[in-house]
Amino acid sequence: MSYIIVLNPLILGGAPSAQGTYIGGGAAADIEGVAVMTSLVAGFMTILMGVVANFPLALAAGLGINAIVTYSLAQIPGASFADAMGIVVLEGIIILFLVLTGFRKAVFKAVPTQLKIAISVGIGLFIAFVGLIDARFATYGSTLQLGEGGTSLLHSWPVLVFVVGLLIAIILTVRKVKGALLIAIVTSTILAIIIEAVAKLGSSVENPRGWALNVPKLVNEGWLPKFGVFGDFSIVGAFKHMGVLVAVLMVFSLLLADFFDTMGTMVAIGAEADLLDKEGNPPKTQEILIVDSVGAIAGGVGGVSSNTSYIESAAGVGEGARTGFASIITGICFLLSMFLAPLVKMVPYEAATPALVVVGFLMMMQVSGIDWRDIEVALPAFLTIILMPFTYSITVGIGAGFVSFVLIKVAKGKFKQVHPLMWITAILFVIYFAQGPINSWLS
Numbered sequence: 001m002s003y004i005i006v007l008n009p010l011i012l013g014g015a016p017s018a019q020g021t022y023i024g025g026g027a028a029a030d031i032e033g034v035a036v037m038t039s040l041v042a043g044f045m046t047i048l049m050g051v052v053a054n055f056p057l058a059l060a061a062g063l064g065i066n067a068i069v070t071y072s073l074a075q076i077p078g079a080s081f082a083d084a085m086g087i088v089v090l091e092g093i094i095i096l097f098l099v100l101t102g103f104r105k106a107v108f109k110a111v112p113t114q115l116k117i118a119i120s121v122g123i124g125l126f127i128a129f130v131g132l133i134d135a136r137f138a139t140y141g142s143t144l145q146l147g148e149g150g151t152s153l154l155h156s157w158p159v160l161v162f163v164v165g166l167l168i169a170i171i172l173t174v175r176k177v178k179g180a181l182l183i184a185i186v187t188s189t190i191l192a193i194i195i196e197a198v199a200k201l202g203s204s205v206e207n208p209r210g211w212a213l214n215v216p217k218l219v220n221e222g223w224l225p226k227f228g229v230f231g232d233f234s235i236v237g238a239f240k241h242m243g244v245l246v247a248v249l250m251v252f253s254l255l256l257a258d259f260f261d262t263m264g265t266m267v268a269i270g271a272e273a274d275l276l277d278k279e280g281n282p283p284k285t286q287e288i289l290i291v292d293s294v295g296a297i298a299g300g301v302g303g304v305s306s307n308t309s310y311i312e313s314a315a316g317v318g319e320g321a322r323t324g325f326a327s328i329i330t331g332i333c334f335l336l337s338m339f340l341a342p343l344v345k346m347v348p349y350e351a352a353t354p355a356l357v358v359v360g361f362l363m364m365m366q367v368s369g370i371d372w373r374d375i376e377v378a379l380p381a382f383l384t385i386i387l388m389p390f391t392y393s394i395t396v397g398i399g400a401g402f403v404s405f406v407l408i409k410v411a412k413g414k415f416k417q418v419h420p421l422m423w424i425t426a427i428l429f430v431i432y433f434a435q436g437p438i439n440s441w442l443s
Contacts, residue, residue: 005035007352010349011130034229045295046058046334048294052291054283054323056313058327059291059308067123083234090300095293099286099293110421118370121385124363125364126389126394158192165350168354181355189351216346229302256398258296266289267281267282268314384400403426407426
């Protein structure tokens, strides 16, 4: 799981917002602060899972969820970093309420299973797409081109580092080497540091063929953790700057991404550890869901996006973990890693993004769970998956999938197969898509 300590700061701290500034401030200090808080919140929540639920499940900032925060919330005109995290906190509070009232199961049943799969697959494809673009392996313009300006695939040293890192990540993943993604990031970073020491490429801001986000060079500064992004959230500001409708839809988009993965993850880990009961439920299900919900709130308060249960917990189970003691040890390791946060500033995009591509592949593997022969669900799933990367918006993908699903059911006269919550959500998304014409008409 340790790769998230590098990837989360690069995703949250490296994407420009609608105002042209970086969501985390853009400065290296902010990236370091996000790394510190990523470790702190993950450590605290994972220990809490071990103590309260006694289950070998670890938590950290969710990949996919942080992509929604960066590439959807941060892109809304007028939205700030605090507003985005305010949405995360509110989403966590709602999930916690749904768990405590037992309503979470009802919401879980409202969205068709194959649409849930499509959302996860679409986010995976989007993450891989972001990795390719951020590494400048490809450019995103009127057409998608290999290399810079379509001239040459390996047009610079940084892109070569990305290719080497991707090959290492693929080989190690295929060979099932433990810590494959972290090894790939570390190896690529070392290679980048050597190249920078010789070639003196500098930043891509100063040199088109330089490094993106961070210049790979040895850091020489204090190692005490910095907590600059802690408490940087605003629920009121989110509704004020985004508008009620957009804020509600953003909360719902996050809720969908955060909501369903946890239930699937805890069942998968429980099955791997042979801890499920006769009905296929893990022990202390309610406690697991409560801690996971608190993780969403803690992630927003900590300024590092929602924390959620990680399927990588299976690595611990594979080594014999059967109780929360494994989670406590994992949490302690996360807390200790706060003192390594300055190392994140040595990692350029080109060394970290190979991990995004591989994670995208792993999420994409779920696509086999969609019945492509059933056009009534396959078409909405298809729109959900392709529109996320093609529109550079996770929200658009989810909205298109929901609206098309309801529309197809209506066209087929199958009104009763649409859950009331799906009707409400589809209507909200229609209004969301029509905001431009509506605003013009009202003006």
